[in-house]
Amino acid sequence: MTIAYDRTDVVHGADLRLPRGRVTALIGPNGSGKSTLLRAVARLHKARTGRVTVAPQGEGSEPVDALALSRSDFARRVTLLAQSRNAPAGLSVRDVVGFGRHPYRARLRGTDPDGARMVEHALTVTNLTEFADRGVESLSGGQLQRVWFACCLAQDTDVLLLDEPTTYLDLRYQVEILDLVRDLADTHGVTVGVVLHDLDQAAAVADQVVLLSSGRIVAAGTPAEVYAPERLSDAYGIRIDVEPDSSTGIPRTRAVGRHHLRSERP
Numbered sequence: 202m203t204i205a206y207d208r209t210d211v212v213h214g215a216d217l218r219l220p221r222g223r224v225t226a227l228i229g230p231n232g233s234g235k236s237t238l239l240r241a242v243a244r245l246h247k248a249r250t251g252r253v254t255v256a257p258q259g260e261g262s263e264p265v266d267a268l269a270l271s272r273s274d275f276a277r278r279v280t281l282l283a284q285s286r287n288a289p290a291g292l293s294v295r296d297v298v299g300f301g302r303h304p305y306r307a308r309l310r311g312t313d314p315d316g317a318r319m320v321e322h323a324l325t326v327t328n329l330t331e332f333a334d335r336g337v338e339s340l341s342g343g344q345l346q347r348v349w350f351a352c353c354l355a356q357d358t359d360v361l362l363l364d365e366p367t368t369y370l371d372l373r374y375q376v377e378i379l380d381l382v383r384d385l386a387d388t389h390g391v392t393v394g395v396v397l398h399d400l401d402q403a404a405a406v407a408d409q410v411v412l413l414s415s416g417r418i419v420a421a422g423t424p425a426e427v428y429a430p431e432r433l434s435d436a437y438g439i440r441i442d443v444e445p446d447s448s449t450g451i452p453r454t455r456a457v458g459r460h461h462l463r464s465e466r467p
Contacts, residue, residue, distance in 0.1 A: 202215045202216070202248045202250065202251030202252070203215075203250040204234070204237055204249060211234055211416050212237055212238050212241070213417050215234070215251075219242075221256060221390070221392050223408040223409065224382060224407045225393065225394045225395070226396075226397050226406065226407035226409075227395070227411050228400060228410055228412055229412055229414055230437050230438070233436075234415075234417075236284070236365070236396055243280075244267055244268075252266055253266075253267040253268075255270070255279065256359070256392075274304075276303075276356065277357070277358060278359055278360060279359075280356045281362040281363075282350060282353050282363045283364050284365050286349055288337045288340075288345055288348075293333065293334050293337070294334070297337050298329070298348060298355050301351075301353060301355030302319065302320065302355055304356065323352070323355040326354055327347045328377075329347055329348060342374075343373070346378065347374075350381065360393075360394070361385065361392070361393050362395075363393065364396045365397065366382075367399070368398075379402060379406045382406055395407070400441075401453055409421060409423060410424050411427075412427050412433075414436040419432065419436060424451060424452050425452055430443045439458070441454050442455045
């Protein structure tokens with residue numbers, strides 16, 4: 202897949218596969234094409250070449266071209282949580298989570314028999330039940346991020362795309378969001394594609410990571426396979442050391458700046 206902005210290619214020949222029921226993290230420096238690629242998968246940015254296909258829903262079926270699906274049909278299969286959304290004032294948490302049911306209401310001429318159940322399920326999974334009747338304008342940034350996450354869950358799709366979901370969150374809420382991502386894949390079989398800047402978070406949460414640099418996929422595989430110090434250092438333009446965590450074996454990274462280099466001198 203090749204994707205362009207104003208006739209300038211920004212993603213070149215990307216072949217991205219999101220395995221069913223697994224977490225795939227897209228990593229790479231700013232401007233490497235991570236978010237653009239994710240938006241193309243979500244049909245929010247048209248690819249100049251290539252196509253997006255959606256896994257078949259029945260046994261023996263062939264993958265479906267995403268463009269062959271109506272807008273509402275696609276929204277029942279794939280959802281995207283973008284980097285930032287404006288909180289609508291005057292609405293309760295339950296109301297906002299209910300926005301995720303719009304694709305089903307359109308299909309059924311306004312009726313949605315499963316809507317209330319799915320909204321309650323989304324509130325429960327994201328630990329928002331106690332906030333359900335509060336106005337969203339009264340929530341903290343971390344709580345609001347969970348509301349938008351719940352909105353995506355209420356949409357009840359097979360594929361969940363997340364663009365930097367931990368940005369602007371404190372450590373606690375970052376951990377909660379990533380734990381929820383892992384639960385969705387392990388317990389509910391959801392296919393997750395997530396853009397992350399924190400390399401250690403990506404290694405901890407993802408089954409596979411995809412490293413982009415200058416609009417190209419330069420490596421894909423397990424964190425242990427992708428996190429070669431030379432490869433990461435070349436992609437980010439800074440020395441990055443990698444060593445396995447002593448208790449989990451998961452790769453841990455350390456970006457080495459000028460002051461670190463100075464401290465290493467004898």
